[in-house]
Amino acid sequence: MVHVAVLGAGAWGTAVAGVLARNAESVALWCRRPELAAEITATGENTGYLPGVPLSPRIAATAQFSGAVDGASLVVLAIPLQQLRSRVSGWRTEFPDVPVVNLAKGVEAATGEFGTEIVRDVLDVRHVLALSGPNLAAEIARGQPAATVVAGSNLSVAQEVCGSFSTPAFHAHAVTDVLGVDVAGAFKNVVALAVGMVEGAGLGANARAAVLTLGLSEMAALGARLGASTSTFLGLAGAGDLVATSTSRLSRNHRVGLALGEGLPLGAAVARAGGTAEGVATAPALLRRDPDLPFVRDVVAVLEGVRSPVEAVSRLLSAS
Numbered sequence: 001m002v003h004v005a006v007l008g009a010g011a012w013g014t015a016v017a018g019v020l021a022r023n024a025e026s027v028a029l030w031c032r033r034p035e036l037a038a039e040i041t042a043t044g045e046n047t048g049y050l051p052g053v054p055l056s057p058r059i060a061a062t063a064q065f066s067g068a069v070d071g072a073s074l075v076v077l078a079i080p081l082q083q084l085r086s087r088v089s090g091w092r093t094e095f096p097d098v099p100v101v102n103l104a105k106g107v108e109a110a111t112g113e114f115g116t117e118i119v120r121d122v123l124d125v126r127h128v129l130a131l132s133g134p135n136l137a138a139e140i141a142r143g144q145p146a147a148t149v150v151a152g153s154n155l156s157v158a159q160e161v162c163g164s165f166s167t168p169a170f171h172a173h174a175v176t177d178v179l180g181v182d183v184a185g186a187f188k189n190v191v192a193l194a195v196g197m198v199e200g201a202g203l204g205a206n207a208r209a210a211v212l213t214l215g216l217s218e219m220a221a222l223g224a225r226l227g228a229s230t231s232t233f234l235g236l237a238g239a240g241d242l243v244a245t246s247t248s249r250l251s252r253n254h255r256v257g258l259a260l261g262e263g264l265p266l267g268a269a270v271a272r273a274g275g276t277a278e279g280v281a282t283a284p285a286l287l288r289r290d291p292d293l294p295f296v297r298d299v300v301a302v303l304e305g306v307r308s309p310v311e312a313v314s315r316l317l318s319a320s
Ligand SMILES: NC(=O)C1=CN([C@@H]2O[C@H](COP(=O)(O)OP(=O)(O)OC[C@H]3O[C@@H](n4cnc5c(N)ncnc54)[C@H](O)[C@@H]3O)[C@@H](O)[C@H]2O)C=CC1
Pocket: 008, 009, 010, 011, 012, 013, 014, 032, 033, 049, 078, 079, 080, 081, 083, 087, 103, 104, 105, 106, 135, 136, 137, 138, 275, 276, 278
């Protein structure tokens, strides 16, 4: 019997559990809060994160880590990036040595590390992979078509993992540029903040396209400096996710940017957007990793309240 575990029951963990349930016989969905596990078990829905989406009967919610991973051939981490290290550290000694797929997109504030770097730091497992692409959870959960990449340094393991995720609607492609996929997933959230600001401030389609393009360009330049492959930034995890996240109201990062552009202070913008907007903590963390990122610096200036969104966008455009 094929059993897989998804650790983290927010919007994306729950949607991914639904994808995996198309192929696996059983999927454990680990919830941090026992009351959420009980609610999912009772209602067959995760109403707080994915309202209106009935979950497959193959998904079993639980708040017990050991029960969730017991017998799993694949473990998926769907935990917000800033909480990833502390959460996974608590599981270290009990973690099974099976392929581990990280879903979190961002950079850790304390260390400047990307998701797979954090997981490799903490866990003693052979295969750590990243799944990333234009994958807005609500669309995937409704079964709308999408494509993604699974990045792993061992191509055959990445291909095998793709088999667990691929369904007639969700198409997973194996790649080996793990670092590039991590850089792209983190950076696009910062670009989505900036594009949201353009829209919120009513600056128009030309400014929106310019900001999106400049963000992509800085993302690819950072990737090149870190040793990632340029083709990653032109692919699904790069330009693909950048466009989805920057242009959809389903994106929390886009919504935070939108609210900032409308003049809300950061706290109110985050509260109105709801959910995890990784770009807010990731933007300053990216500067820790590499200070030569003028696009990111201007976004951080808005987040810190040092510059208005209109000023920041004007600086971005003039620097191009
Ligand atoms: N929602 C989406 O469309 C997509 C999200 N992602 C990424 O997936 C990651 C998770 O995002 P979502 O599930 O959407 O977030 P969410 O905001 O919907 O849910 C966050 C989940 O994390 C849990 N959580 C918070 N602190 C925790 C801790 N210390 N330990 C364990 N769990 C904790 C919460 O209880 C909640 O279940 C983020 O890095 C996000 O960028 C990636 C692709 C798509």
